[in-house]
Amino acid sequence: MIKSANQYPVHALLSYEGNLTYRVPPYQREYSWQKAEWEDLFQDLVEADDSHFLGTIITLNQTTDAVASGILELIDGQQRATTLTLLLAAIYSVLNEHREDLDDEARNELFNLGRRLVGKGGELRVTPQTQGRNRDDYRAVLAEAGLPVEPAQKKPYFPLRRIARCYQYFRGSITRLAETNGFDEVRAARIMLEAVQKAILVKIEVANHADAFVLFESLNNRGMPLTPVDLIKNHLLAVSERHGVMHVDEAFKLWNEMLTNLGDDYATQERFLRHYYNAFKAELPEVANAPVATRTKLIRIYETLLGKNIKSGVDDLVGASRIYGRVTCVAETDAPTALDESFRHLMRAQGAPSYVLVMWLLAKQAKLGLTEYQLISVTRWLTSFFVRRNLTGYPQTYALPKLFMTIIAMLDGRSGVGVVDIIAKELTDASSSDEDFRRRLEGPIYDENTDVARFLLTTLSEDAMTKETQTDLWGQEKGHFVWTIEHILPQGANLPDAWKQMLGGAAAAASAQEADVHRLGNLTITAYNSTLGNKSFPEKRDRTDTNGRYIGYRNGLALNVDLVDRQTWTVADIEERTKKLVDASLLRFPLL
Template sequence: MIKSANQYPVHTLFSHEGNVMYRVPPYQREYSWMKPQWEDLFEDLIEADGQHFLGTIITLDQTTDTLQSNILEVIDGQQRLTTLTLLLAACYSVLKEHIDELDEDTRTDVTNLSRQLVRKSDKQPRVTPQKQGRNLADYRRVLEEAGLPIKGEWKAYFPSRRVAKCYRYFRSAIVRLAEQDGVTQPAAALRVLEAAKRAVLVKIEVASHADAFVLFESLNNRGMPLSPVDLIKNHLLAESEKKRIMHVDEAFQHWNAMLTNLGDNYATQERFLRHYYNAFKSELPDVPNATVATKSRLIRIYETLLGGDLRSVVDKLVDASEIYGRINCVVEVDQPTSLDRAFQRLMRAQGAPSYVLVMWLLSKRHELELTAGHIETAVDRLTSFFVRRNLTGYPPTYALAKLFMDTIDAVGGARGDDVVAVVSRRLSAASAGDGVFRDRLLGRIYEENTDVARFILATLAEDGMTKETSVDLWRQEKNHFVWTIEHILPQGENLPPAWQEMLGGSELAAQVQEEHKHRLGNLTITAYNSNLGNKSFIEKRDRQDSAGRYIGYRNGLTLNATLAQRESWTAADIEERTNALADKVLARFPL
């Protein structure tokens, strides 16, 4: 079944001297990675202590003429390979723009990087995506835009598709990294490039398509490996037994108490262990070369901490986990306080990276003379910060840990209102300004970040509710929200005749749809998305269920108040509502 399975660093897989090409077959789905995956890859690379493991790819040798090229068909791993080469192209672009500032050896590295991405012999890309969704055309265009020796082809709406957006995300991330580290852009690009070239992949080569798909199926149904949380637990139990500080059963009970407070989500457990170290670092034993807890350092950090006063460490972890569980809304409270509702908003705004700061504030609340009102204000500021951050991408993900740790240090001798003022100043200084935030609100927000779009829409709708009209917009059934985002002007292809007529004919309608469908003004919240679909605007506005209740835009949500009065829905209407909602969002999430 397997012809070979070997671990290779990226610079070997894409050797500038080699003749290998990686071709994605036509039956593969189109490129689908989005901003969360791009962020994770970038962050993992720059935080890696050594070689970052990128995972496994499965290939099939499709070479017909060994003198021409060695063609490997990518059965599994196309998303990873495509994204990785777009990252390398972004590095090349930055270095190429500053080529005169580089020394001779670095210029040689830049030339070699060019040949790693585009073969010197025939100017063909090392990775060839499939054509579906215009992936191949967009990919070639990106490489040309990066300054590589390849002929690209412009296709309509190129900037709004994922391949182009991925490349531009990495370009921006390199610039932000340079600003964050206080170095030049070429220095930041070289740091990212070296981390990417050191990263390793396991390349499995198979003999046939049948073997490839059997292997692919078995790899994707394998058992879960031990996680860092499991390994830290095992180390705790081993140390308890070796040092005879507490019985293994007692240590296990403490650990389970911590996990009970945190819930059964592994990501939450692992994040808590990182946040605990980052929050209380100044009070903990020194861990060499661990200024901040990252995933790759976590095991080493806790081996050091548990090697000291084990009982004290475990007791403090359990106490902190109880606070963390409340912040993370692990247990649903029967009668939530105003502060609990603030925690819920922060969680829904994807504000988990700030839990390190909130946990520290809650644990030190008496010492810092903080009331529940003080903490609620700080949490609301954090919610505003994350709505802005998750839409603008600034500050970058890898800078968040340092931001919140520095904020903890900056509190110093501040007490009460002054603590909240310190937090507010730090968040405001680190956040993108109102101008940048408004620009993103006026853009294709649904495509930029669907979760942020939904949070904004739901919040604006909730703000208009009374006790009598209150509706739970976050209710889920079968792990899916009942209330979902509805595109007023439908987003699907083949607009019905009624929409084409309203928008001035099929050609103009297609243009309006492409430019405006994902904008804030064209979005609302409904529990009956499937009942509205591609129906005309009037049908959507006046739609009722079998009991005669309005389920369209006359459903009583203040978010839909202007829609309920409209007789048509055009580009001008979307523009007007987008600007009006953007004003409300800026006022609702101030910094």
């Protein structure tokens, strides 16, 4: 089945001396990674102490394991491979723009980088497939970056599609990495180049497609490996027994109490351990070369922390986990307060990186003289900050731990309203501008960040609710939201003739679908929207369930009031409603 399986750094897989190329077969789906995946990859590479493991790729080649020549078909790993080369293209773009300022070593790096992306004769080292205009967009991006390729003509709405947006995301991320750390773009680009080239991939070659698909299935159904949380627990139990500080059963009981407080989601448990260290670092035993807790440093940090004053250390962890459980809304309360509701809002706004600050504030509430109202104010500031951050991507994820740790350090000796004022100012200074936020709100927000789009739409709906019209827009059935985003102008293919006629013909309808379908003005919230699909606008507006209840745009949500009496839905209507919802969002999530 497997012809070869070897571990390679990226610089070997894309050797500038060789001409090995990777091609995505036509049956593969189009490029689908979005900002969340781009951001995770960039953050992981920034944080990597050494060579970051990127996972596996499965390739098909009729020869032996060839790294120096040949064409490999990418059976699995095209998303990762395409994204890596787009990051390398962004790095190339930065270095190429500063070519005159580069020393000889950097110019040599630039030349070699170009060969890693484009081989002899202008051949692409990674060739996407044609679906979704991936290949045309990819060639256009490489040409825009300054690479020696024959550029494809930029197809309509090129900047809105994922290939172009991924490249621009990484281009902006390099600039922000430089700004965050106080050095120039060239240095930031070279740091990222080194991180990418050292990153490790396992390349598995198979003899035929049948073997490839069997292998793919087995790799995606493998057992779960031990996590850092498991390894830290094992270290705790071993140290407790070795030093006779606690009986193993007592240590295990305390550890389980902590996990119970945090819930059964591994990501929350791991994040708590990072946040605990970052929040209380000034009070904890010193850990060498660990100014901030990252995933790669977590085990080493807790091996140090749990090797000193282990009983009191675990007790402190358990106490902090109770607070963290409340902040993350894992701990259910019989009588939730307005503060608990503000935590729930922050959670829904994807504000998890700020839990480090919120946990610290709650732990120090008495010392800081903070009232519950002031804690609510802080949580609201954080919610506004994260709505903006998660849509604009600024500040970047890797900068957030430093931001919140800096704020914690600044609050020493402050109290009451002074605490709130400092937090509000620091969040405002770190946030994107109103102009940038507005620009992103006006664009294809559903494609940029579906979760932010849903949060905005539900919040604007909830704000208009009364006790009589209260509706739970976050309720789930079988693990899925009952109330979901509905595209008024359908996003799917095979648009019915009624829509084409309404929009001015087939060409105009196709243009509207490409340019406007994912904009805020074309989105709303409905229950069971799978029943609406590609139906005509009047059918969507007036749709009822089997009991005669409206599930279309007459469903009673204030968000849909301006749709109830409309007879048509055009690009002009989308533009008008987008402006209205953008203005409402800016008012709802302000910063100073």
